[in-house]
Amino acid sequence: MPTVYDVARLAGVSTATVSRVMRGSDLVRPVTRDRVLAVIEEVGFVPDASAQGLSRRRKEIIGLVGLERGVDETDIERDGLLFVDVVVHAVEAVLRGTDTSLLLSFGPSGEPFHNRIRALSGKVDGLLVVEDVLAPAQLRALARRLPVVAIAASAAGAGLDVVRVDNPAGMRELTNHLTGHHGYRRLGFVGGPRDAPDAVERLSAFSSAARTVSGGTVDVVPGGDFSEASGRTAARVLLGREAIPEAVACANDQMAIGVMRELQRSGIDVPGDVAVTGFDNIFPGRVVEPALTTVGQPVRDLGVRAAARLLERIEGSTEPARAETLPTELVIRRSCGCPAEPKE
Amino acid sequence: MPTVYDVARLAGVSTATVSRVMRGSDLVRPVTRDRVLAVIEEVGFVPDASAQGLSRRRKEIIGLVGLERGVDETDIERDGLLFVDVVVHAVEAVLRGTDTSLLLSFGPSGEPFHNRIRALSGKVDGLLVVEDVLAPAQLRALARRLPVVAIAASAAGAGLDVVRVDNPAGMRELTNHLTGHHGYRRLGFVGGPRDAPDAVERLSAFSSAARTVSGGTVDVVPGGDFSEASGRTAARVLLGREAIPEAVACANDQMAIGVMRELQRSGIDVPGDVAVTGFDNIFPGRVVEPALTTVGQPVRDLGVRAAARLLERIEGSTEPARAETLPTELVIRRSCGCPAEPKE
């Protein structure tokens, strides 16, 4: 691999000049610049990022760490992809306008992954942390070492930048639709993983909203893992109850799809006998039968805002840390009992 | 940020010893090691990866570059996620057992992205290239600079490691099912992007297989972009034909779903009037009505094998470059005209 020294020698200049050309400095005579560029092109010189990073104290890399949920490989392949991947693509899109790249790492929360993240922190200029991969204390320790922005994390706590979605508002809106517009009273809820703050927030918002209407009851099936399979399991649990709720809300769309399919398999009509709703507004929810009523969240924006914020921090922004909450949107389709939408 | 020098001073040893402790060398007296570790823990020392990389000539980072297709952000969010993301997760899973991390970058093929990749090559020890992001010549130039493994690339050409899927075999098997088992003769095909070698291979395999049966004709609608929306567009094109094919195969599942939905919207029964099939076996294909008959490909394995191969190359393996072809699997569900599967 050619180095600046090789280029300098071949172009008959010093390494300083080569470096100046690479970085686009304007105090190089055009004729010199061209000579250097020609050599660079000829030998295919690409600067070593480690050397640059060491010298400039800037690696031009940010990291993103998130949870890897499915234990079953097939699950990962089929179900687990949506949330974090959308965030990744959004972040990458923001980075496309800069010189920095995205390093990523997934893992199950726990000691080994924590160590991995620690080592990773030596490779990057800043870190995006998705959901609760780290305990609050660990997160805070990390944030002392380098800029950190949390995405969809519960640890809104003091002095941390967080970007998240307004789960309570979305859930309230959905609940009002179910209890107000449709008049359902006996409600059910299929919960998600405990380490997903989103899931926790959704459940509590649903419960409290549901209980404000007179006669509203909530039958909670906890402990899903956001997969379609766990939705089916939850449906079986509900089928074993004395009375099945009139409407079942789920902590995310995939579980909702699982619930619907399992109910249908048992001859129950959705939404005729039981209404089912999701949360997230992912693609499959549009194509299932009946189409899924859900709450849409601006996942992509989540990534965009978090990336932008992190870049500012890396640039040295010192404005106080702040939690940014993005709005959700109720998406009414047919699984709640509403008629088919006119459009489409 | 504390450095080895700080740690060395505080522990009363030399930087060499600190380094030896960090790297787990066995020629450090246990008592010394413990003292050093205590200091490391206390000051929260994390080695700077740039300095390590420079010194060791190893960055412990590999890159993955792939195409970003959807121009429309919404499309990306809803449709575009599956193939490359599965690969990413698979690669990441392999890396989890090592000290190396994954750097990734997406972009539309073209000059700007090529430059980005070039710069990126200074940050990594090796590169995974998904589909045809680069022209063969560029790919080859890259491969001269550092280890490269191509995934699902057409450039099987000389001297390049490639891991891919046996599209022709899968397509042949599917075609045989349609023409043999079901006896369809007037066939249609909805093609994918020209820069997706998979799409190209699938089309040509389908065409040649279909034409080997007597009376087999193929009505090709080219130029889809793998999105559901482009499937709908293709369906509209087919609806404008004098005669709609008896069976329409699509270059991927998402387009197949689009085709089905658009046909159904026009009152056409699938599979009663027209059979539709996909390719990929993604999650939504299982939940649509009718469930989609498709060809499953081991996307995850693609990532796993490619990552493993790249790591070997980085370790210095000099065995000759080789193309590895993974098998596909016919997944029969209902959209081809077969009755519902007994199980599930």
Added chain:
DNA sequence: AACACGGATGTAACCGCTTACAACCGAGGA
């Protein structure tokens, strides 16, 4: 003609870690 000045270029120190080699130390052997 001597001199000041500013633009272009070169010199060399430094970024933080690794590692070849040197130095040191205590124990065992002659």
Added chain:
DNA sequence: TCCTCGGTTGTAAGCGGTTACATCCGTGTT
């Protein structure tokens, strides 16, 4: 007692860029 030897630790030279500072050179001044 002196030497050898193996195990432990220290010294210092890189790794490949960047950049503060020094140097050089051609003009314009006086």
